[in-house]
Amino acid sequence: MNFDQLKIILVSSTEKPLAVMSQEAQDKSEKYLKDLGVTFMSGEVVTDYDGDKVHLRSGKEIPSNNVIWAAGVTGNVIDGFPEEKLIRNRYIVDRYNKIKGYDNIYAIGDIAYMETPKYPQGHPQVANVAINQAKNLGRNLLKKNQNEWKEYEYDDKGSLATIGKHRAVVDLPFIKFQGFLAWYFWMFLHLMLILSVRNKLAIFFNWMWSYINKDSSLRLIIIPTKKNGTLQ
Numbered sequence: 001m002n003f004d005q006l007k008i009i010l011v012s013s014t015e016k017p018l019a020v021m022s023q024e025a026q027d028k029s030e031k032y033l034k035d036l037g038v039t040f041m042s043g044e045v046v047t048d049y050d051g052d053k054v055h056l057r058s059g060k061e062i063p064s065n066n067v068i069w070a071a072g073v074t075g076n077v078i079d080g081f082p083e084e085k086l087i088r089n090r091y092i093v094d095r096y097n098k099i100k101g102y103d104n105i106y107a108i109g110d111i112a113y114m115e116t117p118k119y120p121q122g123h124p125q126v127a128n129v130a131i132n133q134a135k136n137l138g139r140n141l142l143k144k145n146q147n148e149w150k151e152y153e154y155d156d157k158g159s160l161a162t163i164g165k166h167r168a169v170v171d172l173p174f175i176k177f178q179g180f181l182a183w184y185f186w187m188f189l190h191l192m193l194i195l196s197v198r199n200k201l202a203i204f205f206n207w208m209w210s211y212i213n214k215d216s217s218l219r220l221i222i223i224p225t226k227k228n229g230t231l232q
Contacts (some may be wrong), residue, residue: 009039009062011046011054018169020124025169028178032163041222072125075111087113090122095151097137108133114152123154160186165211 010017010033016026017033017040033040041056048055054062069125074089085092085100090113092100097112099105109130113122123129133152158172160182168183170176187207194200 004170007039007040008037009064011041011044011056011062013043013045015042018161021161021169022171024176025159025171025178027160028169029161029163032167035167036164087122096140096149097133097152106137108137116153119154126159128157129154160189162186 016023016031018026021029027109030040044060045057046054047057049064050068052063052065054064054067056062077086077089081087081091081099090111091107093107093112093114094100095114095116097106097114098105109123112133115122134153136150136152140146143149156173158170160170162166162168166180166183168180168186170182170185191200191204191207194203
């Protein structure tokens with residue numbers, strides 16, 4: 001495949017990529033995307049795709065045969081809950097993850113919307129929030145006296161994102177850095193979080209092979225097709 005003929009357009013409703021991270025990370029990630037040849041369209045929302053064109057809320061259209069949705073998912077809302085119990089398809093919960101208006105129904109993670117002084121717009125929808133909400137709720141449920149229950153408080157240990165080879169951004173509570181060092185840090189941390197030594201070794205050698213040979217073991221099968229007399 002001739003990648004010179006490939007044009008990638010990233011449509012984002014935010015002004016910068018990685019809007020939940022620091023300003024330094026946002027600016028650097030945008031630069032990395034541009035360096036890689038990606039066109040970043042900020043402040044735009046995709047409203048429809050008819051198979052030929054991507055329709056944006058501003059009225060603009062982007063001709064495209066391939067669209068990849070990368071904006072995440074929404075939780076499944078259970079029938080029977082009134083709409084006033086929801087915000088953006090997330091159940092409104094108190095600091096104990098109890099759904100508003102109920103005494104014995106709880107929600108955690110992406111499906112829960114909890115406002116706190118630190119997070120007045122709700123918590124970020126990441127795994128660490130869900131895991132720690134589950135641990136806190138589990139400990140509370142084991143206590144017979146609800147007066148002893150502990151409110152949930154998110155301890156943000158930092159955020160990382162990789163944009164490409166030698167391109168990554170790291171936001172930690174005590175330091176922020178970008179570039180090749182951040183990329184190595186991202187790889188090391190993800191490797192340590194993988195279960196079992198066998199899996200760690202297999203992925204490590206896979207990464208090393210890809211790094212040295214500049215070739216991924218993953219393969220994308222593309223079948224050229226003709227449309228309107230031109231090769232697509």
